[in-house]
Amino acid sequence: MQARTSALLPVDEALRLLLDGVEPLAAERLPIADCGDRILAADIVSLRTQPPFDASAMDGYAVRSADVSRLPARLKVIGAAPAGRPFAGTVGPGQAVRIFTGAPMPEGSDCVLIQEDATTIADNVIEAKETVSARRHVRARGLDFTEGQPLLNRGRRLDPPALSLAASANHAALDVVRKPLVAVIATGDELLPPGSIVGPGQIIASNGFGVAEIVRSAGARVLDCGIVADDRDAISATLDRALEAGANLIVTIGGASVGVHDLVREVLTARGGELDFWKIAMRPGKPLMAGTLGGRKIVGLPGNPVASLVCSYVFLKPLVARMAGRLHEADLRTGVLGAPVSANDQRQDYLRAAIRREDGRIVATPSMIQDSSMLRVMAEAGAFIVRAPFAPPAEAGEECRLLVLS
Structure with a gap:
């Protein structure tokens, strides 16, 4: 050219x-631990279902809603289901399993009696203080996402939530710009x-x-x-x-x-x-x-x-x-002048200005000296007042165009 x-x-x-x-x-493939703040180069879908099973949303007891639909209700505790160690049996009539948040719901149970609503009255016997309806305090399988579901689009910045989502979907590595x-x-x-x-x-x-x-x-x-x-x-x-x-x-x-x-x-x-x-x-x-x-x-x-x-x-x-594949939009806003400015010539001017909030508006006060060697003035500026070529003089209080820096 x-x-x-x-x-x-x-x-x-x-x-x-x-x-x-x-x-x-072009894209490169990196371990997910190295992908923070990078830009996705390809759409990603889930490689698994989350949660992979019906899971307890609270600490308490996995029970049958039919057994706790009316009070008083006494239940025999037949086992426990900590997270990572599912209960292998089946919950029958009048039975309960001690369960913790995130653990799979045992077969036969359909709700969770939270621990605050249960009283121990004997060894392995509890009494419900509140009724519980079916599916209460249960996270359904696939509540968050299912295998094959689109999750993140190309061009998405891998901020902390996106990075955690990709990891939860079982991606050990990602294609990033x-x-x-x-x-x-x-x-x-x-x-x-x-x-x-x-x-x-x-x-x-x-x-x-x-x-x-x-x-x-x-x-x-x-x-x-x-x-x-x-x-x-x-x-x-x-x-x-x-x-x-x-x-x-x-x-x-x-x-x-x-x-x-x-x-x-x-x-x-x-x-x-x-x-x-x-x-x-x-x-x-x-x-x-x-x-x-x-x-x-x-x-x-x-x-x-x-x-x-x-x-x-x-x-x-x-x-x-x-x-870098990033979305960039200059932070251009409308403010008001905190001091008068003179008429401009044929060049677009970027006046260094201190800014403050006043009555919901940004007030920009240009530095008295705009010499291009003065870094101290630059460091104190929160914005540039952008003056178009041949802009007429303007008084304090008049609107101005701002490129906000911080």
Whole structure:
């Protein structure tokens, strides 16, 4: 595809191009113990019936309803049925079997006299204090599900209830969507890892940690390729390392703008990569880049810390979620402004804002300073106020569109 570089691409169009043709990765079969929070790649049906027999729903006595339909009623206790050890005999007229929750109902019995409603009056003799109707306190065979019954659909996230249901249905392993491997590459001669002694002109690399966490939250694994100098050969070698590791998506941070040392786009095109688009009508995040290299998606994020995070929320998270087979919908809501905002230019603006609940509404107050280098402001923001291109000025109390983060 020919890159769209002559004009700033609208955000919605860029997102559409980025997601176009992206499908969940192929399935892998894993032990059920390793399937938590994964996405089912195939429908599953039950391999058994649950419960597999009529079972007691309470602790008490398995009895015949005919024997306890009128009071007083005295019964002889002829045995016990703990869970896992069924009573082998038959309950006859005037008889009872001590039973516990989950145990099979003995032959001949059809209800349970709960232990609170029974009084022991002699050895192995009880008296019922309440009448009991047929099937009372009995879980019927197949009450939950039956063998062959469809239980979970493809695309379902295996949250705790779904995982327990699959296990109860006797599935020891499940087909789940593979987790994408996302390579994250930070570029810049000035960057040092956290904990370093910072020299003149140097800064601590921070963007990659937030970007990686957004990627993980969307269902992917992260390959941290570290910090790469502004050098064509070093960038190219790191791209090779990501490809050889089997990365499904490569994310670069920095180096995609127009400066002399912004080399990522140059290296990508020199290696035969295809550039889908570059330069987006958004603030912050104008120099966002997207394309393919070696059949893998590549996204070039801006180097400014806040811009890289904004672009990750808007573009990277839905892309990774789709590759991981996950349903992702941006948390877009309507709120009201807590402070006035000025008119917007041709770029869609994402203003960092603190949010609070007031009279059932979300009140969003934008930070006074929106510089894309300020991570403290970003960390304090609960939402972005999304301002459309050429939006007019707005006063406090007017409605606004929000992308809620937390």
